[in-house]
Amino acid sequence: MIQRTGSVEEAGLTVGEVEEYRENGFLVFDDVFPADMVEKLREAVASPAITERLNEGGHATKAVHLLEITTLDPIFMELARDPRILNRLTPLIGPDIQLQHSKLATKPPTKGMGTFAWHQDLAFFPHTNSSVLAVMVMLDDATPENGCMQMVKGSHKLGYLDHSVDGLFTAECQERQYLEDAAKIVQITPKTGGISIHHGFTLHGSPANLSGKPRRGVVFEYRADDAYQISDTVWKDTGILMCGRRREAVRCEPGIIRLPKQNPDSEFYTGHVFGTAFHQNGEIVDESEYYRNRN
Numbered sequence: 001m002i003q004r005t006g007s008v009e010e011a012g013l014t015v016g017e018v019e020e021y022r023e024n025g026f027l028v029f030d031d032v033f034p035a036d037m038v039e040k041l042r043e044a045v046a047s048p049a050i051t052e053r054l055n056e057g058g059h060a061t062k063a064v065h066l067l068e069i070t071t072l073d074p075i076f077m078e079l080a081r082d083p084r085i086l087n088r089l090t091p092l093i094g095p096d097i098q099l100q101h102s103k104l105a106t107k108p109p110t111k112g113m114g115t116f117a118w119h120q121d122l123a124f125f126p127h128t129n130s131s132v133l134a135v136m137v138m139l140d141d142a143t144p145e146n147g148c149m150q151m152v153k154g155s156h157k158l159g160y161l162d163h164s165v166d167g168l169f170t171a172e173c174q175e176r177q178y179l180e181d182a183a184k185i186v187q188i189t190p191k192t193g194g195i196s197i198h199h200g201f202t203l204h205g206s207p208a209n210l211s212g213k214p215r216r217g218v219v220f221e222y223r224a225d226d227a228y229q230i231s232d233t234v235w236k237d238t239g240i241l242m243c244g245r246r247r248e249a250v251r252c253e254p255g256i257i258r259l260p261k262q263n264p265d266s267e268f269y270t271g272h273v274f275g276t277a278f279h280q281n282g283e284i285v286d287e288s289e290y291y292r293n294r295n
């Protein structure tokens with residue numbers, strides 16, 4: 001992996017970068033956002049409202065994903081719309097781009113905590129096409145010591161992998177054979193103000209934070225405007241147009257998508273086993289005996 005330095009004025013990607021994304025399923029850039037901007041983002045993270053939410057999530061000892069971060073401070077919506085990000089995405093997924101979700105991803109300073117199992121993002125929230133990708137903006141350097149993300153080169157070409165046990169979604173890829181080739185596993189280490197971009201099928205995870213310091217990143221999942229979400233949660237900021245226009249059309253890639261069936265005992269259970277996106281019932285069906293029994 002080549003780690004690049006992108007100037008503030010730089011727009012778009014080179015042909016080589018697009019090829020690298022198509023081949024590996026991820027890209028990493030340093031120096032995308034200047035120090036003063038990172039400082040403002042850190043101040044927003046330290047605001048009383050966000051601190052309270054992080055405390056509620058137990059961020060001192062646990063990894064916390066604070067969802068809908070764009071709704072908690074306008075600085076995060078500005079960041080999601082920043083051309084330094086969007087100009088790097090249009091060569092990958094076209095000019096019409098929506099936000100799929102946003103979050104602040106923290107890893108606690110408590111040593112040895114904050115592991116994320118190997119997974120594909122699209123396995124959580126399948127879409128009719130695989131344009132979905134994630135951008136992580138680093139508010140701290142990502143290092144192997146603080147549990148930076150690791151990605152399996154080329155795994156985005158594998159399509160949907162199995163994340164379920166006994167029919168219930170586990171949030172962990174169960175096809176361990178794709179993790180056996182150590183030469184394909186890459187440490188993703190953007191510095192503070194840098195970003196990583198990864199494809200929604202790229203198999204990734206992150207080990208525990210051993211640094212004794214917090215590691216913070218802002219994550220935006222984006223999708224082409226013609227991708228329709230099939231299951232999991234529709235968040236407050238899902239579907240906001242970031243650039244381009246609404247096509248009013250859905251593009252479908254062929255194939256069968258197994259829906260991630262949520263475990264009602266999981267902390268992420270949203271009240272419908274296939275999430276609010278899949279749940280196309282009105283109150284009458286919801287309240288019927290038939291639906292209650294089907295769950």
Ligand SMILES: O=C(O)CCC(=O)C(=O)O
Pocket residue numbers: 105106116121147148149204205206217219
């Ligand atoms: O915060 C991390 O290190 C991992 C986050 C992640 O894998 C995700 O949001 O999909």
